[in-house]
Amino acid sequence: MSKVKETCTIVSQEQIGTGIFSMWLQTKEIAAQAVPGQFVSVYTRNGSKLLPRPISICEIDREQGRLRLVYRVTGKGTGTEEFSGLHAKVTLEVMGPLGNGFPLKEAEGKKVFLMGGGIGIPPMLQLAKEINGEKMAVLGYRDELFLNTEFEKYADVYLATEDGSAGTKGNVMDAIRENGLKADVIFACGPKPMLRAIKAYALENGIECWISMEERMACGIGACLGCVCQSKEVDEHSNVHNKRVCKDGPVFKCTEVEL
């Protein structure tokens, strides 16, 4: 598996929620190589914004060589705001696929929770498509829903909203409890407090659990050591208690990392 930087063409761009956009990209090589849980680095067209934006892969169409990115616009004048204004046929520089991805085999034939919180939900969609097991997608939102109906094709869907407007009032952990759900394996992506709670739950109940982490990045390929997270043991590459989110992750076994 090798990573490349290539010029991709936007196939479609659609707003699917408040500040949430869905973009399909035509790639030359990246889609064919990509696996669920990996991400790409997307470069802005503004020369004064140097660093690529790491964005998780929401869907992979290997046949047509396309990738779907679902991302949140993080503010005025940001790179993601620029992306959201680009239409079909416009090109973007993209590097990928980056990172390791989720270990699909660990869920083979098992009961598995796919837990996503906020903008951590998109990478769970391709995962839901590819896992061969009994899938329960547990999705947590602040208020407004997005992508939830798309999960219904591949998994039983359980929702949690902070304001109680849909599904369980509260977070993904509340949704598990309220619905009396049980799993053998957990795959999760979302904000750190959520991952922390999921890790604690997994350890208490002896459930195998993998989480996808996020950190500010520069190079995206493991060279600059900008995006490290704390590892439980001394990491083989860094020789200290640091793992690179971009290269050693973003997916880690929950017991590997300190949250």
Added chain:
Amino acid sequence: MSNVKVTLAGVELKNPVMTASGTFGSGAEYSEFVDLNRLGAVVTKGVANVPWPGNPTPRIAEVTGGMLNAIGLQNPGIDTFCKRDIPFLKQYDTKIIVNVCGKTVEDYCEVVERLGDEPVDLLELNVSCPNVKEGCIAFGQNPYALEDITKEVKKYAKQPLIIKLSPNVTDITEMARAAESGGADIVSLINTLTGMKIDINRRTFAIANKTGGMSGPAVKPIAVRMVYQVANAISLPIIGMGGIATAEDALEFLMAGATAVSVGTANFFNPYTTVEVAEGIEKFLDDRGIADIHEIIGCVK
């Protein structure tokens, strides 16, 4: 074909393009994008006598035309470095320059002595990292301390010694002279400029270390000015860096007086930059019928 070979303290580089320490690891990651055989040299991430964990995150923030970093010189320590990184680089036909960091003079000497028997071509003393509390820039902002550490390390160094200068000083020529009188063989400049970014929504610093070193295209005019000043102040060869993203940028440094150039932050937004710069310099010379790169080194007076 124009000659693009340059010599630094007796070490001949096939071209003047190298990597800037800390932006290229030890080359393994970028070797998936560029052929390291095409580079004049690879300058490694700083290495200390023992592993360093570096700073807490966030370590990175983007600023207009550049970025701030405060990695804090995370490194695996000299043992792992010698076992893993040097053999990796030895597979390639490029020169190996090891960036050395430390908290005390003894730390630097220990690493430099250890590297004496390794197939390393040049040593670069990192006395200019702004992101660690002890060592490093403490030596690089005081001309007496800089001269002393240079003298001391020279006693242990088997390879020629590069002193990497900090731009966070009132007069960089004073520091360059101190390095020269301490016995340095080469100077490299500039390291990053200390900067700060505030996250107004979280009402805190964008970087956990509060300050970070600024790099990227926005710092280039400052770097070119400093290379020019140093070139006119001392007689040692200079490795110029600071915001180089294209061959044209690199040529500015060469004309200002640098014998070689380093590509740093640009690797992050274009992983092919190093080779593109090397090819672009060659093309510039060929197109103008300039037979030897030395005709343009320091050509602006």
